[in-house]
Amino acid sequence: MNVVALIKRMSQGLWVLGTLWALGGSTAPVFVDASEAVGIDFHHFNGMTGGHYLPEIVGSGCALFDMDNDGDLDIYLVQGAVIDPEKTLADALIPWKGNDKPTDRIYRNEGVSQGKLRFVDVTEEAKVTMPGIGMGVASGDYDGDGWVDLYITQLGSNVMLRNLGDGTFKDVTLQTGTDDPRWSTSAVFLDFDQDGHLDLYVTNYVHFDPGNEPLCYTADSARDYCGPHSYLPVGDRLLRNLGNGTFENASGMLQSPFPKSTGLGVVSGDFNGDGWPDLVVANDGAANFYWLSKGKGRFVEDGMFGGLAFNGAGSPEASMGIAVGDFDNDGDEDIFMTHLTGETNTLYVNGKGLFEDRTNAFGLGAVSQSFTGFGTVWLDFERDGWLDLICMNGAVKKEMNSKNKVLPLEQRNQLFGNRSGRRFEEVTEQAGEVFNRADVGRGVAVGDVDNDGDADLLLTNNSGPARLLLNQTPNQGGWLGLDLRLDNGKTAAIGARVLLTMTDGSQRLFTVRSDGSFLSAHDPRILMGLGKDKPQKLSIRWPNGKTEDVLSPKTGTYQTVIQSGNKE
16 A cells, blocks of 8 residues: 555544544444535435326435545435426426436545545536436446446436546447346346456336326325336346447346346345355345356256245245345355335345245344335444344335324334344444434445445435445444455456455455445445454455465455455
8 A cells, every 4th residue: 555545544544533532432323424524415306296106216326436546435326307208397296406407426535634524526527417217326347447337227228337537437338238228226247157357237127107107095095106016027137248348138048038027136146155156136026036157157046946035934025125245154145135014124044055034033023024125235333243234214105004194204224233143133223313313215335435444334315315324333343454356456356255264263254246235336345344353364266266365464454455366
């Protein structure tokens, strides 16, 4: 690390310590909403005009990514628009307060200046004009030039934004062949055939036609939003990167005929440890997909046998958000999905590629029944070596309480502390004032925004503000950060797996990824909480199958490891 970068990170750490002191030291909340203080002033516009169009309440997502390769995380926020083709901004029930048409926004991280972390809105400078009905965002360097590109999903045509490396982006959708004109939601970059080029999986929800919107009602005959079963399902799309700047439709490699469903969330990962990336798709109100790789880019759908299609009772649920992580530190990655009010969120525990619903056994059942969950991520917010869990909540239907009163869509979010891999405890009340505030939660992205070694959060709310939450947890354990890159030294090694061995012999598994949650993309760097122990060895399995060990890795800093074996 150069001297300038080291000084920058030290000043950021001092700024955070100063914030902790001002908040009363150990009495500080876990997370503090720093949005206004750092310059984030985004407000989502869902464009509702009274027609109860389903896309109004689904979006939107966000991304934490390093757009300018300066070592800190920038922000991308997805915006909505009026859906009814016969309506304008003036017809919106919740007025648009901006001077221009609503569009996606990019905020550049300026680091710490005069003791404060600052972001600057560079949307116009970056030449990003996205007036469509936005849903989600995926991040990845698809062309291998060392600059992170973005794929934006929308109601209608999607957009591939190529990062030109000069602070600007270019719409290359047509040139790359990556459009999908249907209603797309989440997407993920992955190298499914291990040829060194990032491919793309796009989930699609339902067939939506504003001119033929179905009519649905509450129990007291009031108009309400319809669920996915009132629409026709559509198929997802798998796009293979040809390595020449273009993609081809490779959906036939998944299954023929390709199944149609109601996809909302997607993650990739090697869930059975065979060296090939698999895919899990959260389908709303239908069986989830478990695309098990058979090597060389071929997949079979194994949801029923693999235990991910339904919950433990054999029922489909309103699967929306999805998170992957080794929460029990047993060397494989487990899966968590969020669901609708009246259901429970579901924890699927991995056993060599076969999953079991263990939701109630770990204390995550009853506490989620009153909430509708969307974005969700694993994060070790206290750095004790065990992954904790956050759920973004917000309803989608007008529900009635016992007094026959219509309840609002706003709900509070939830934070669950991992108790040594044996159970989870809800710690929402200690998480900070922002967790006691009701919003219509949707997307969440996790990343170390201020480079101080703990996990921060970027939240999005439907028809509400985006919130940047800085982690202020007192008395945290040690940490280790990894920035794994391919042999060009510039591109994140998406799909690389790291097995951390501690001096006490325990092991923990991590994967380089930016996917998961709901409509959102994360910091691909790996952040490991160490607790009171020390790391002994890192065993890295690169996306091309090669392995490498790093002995006595440095702690309290981010260490860059390049696939060739060179280390900074």
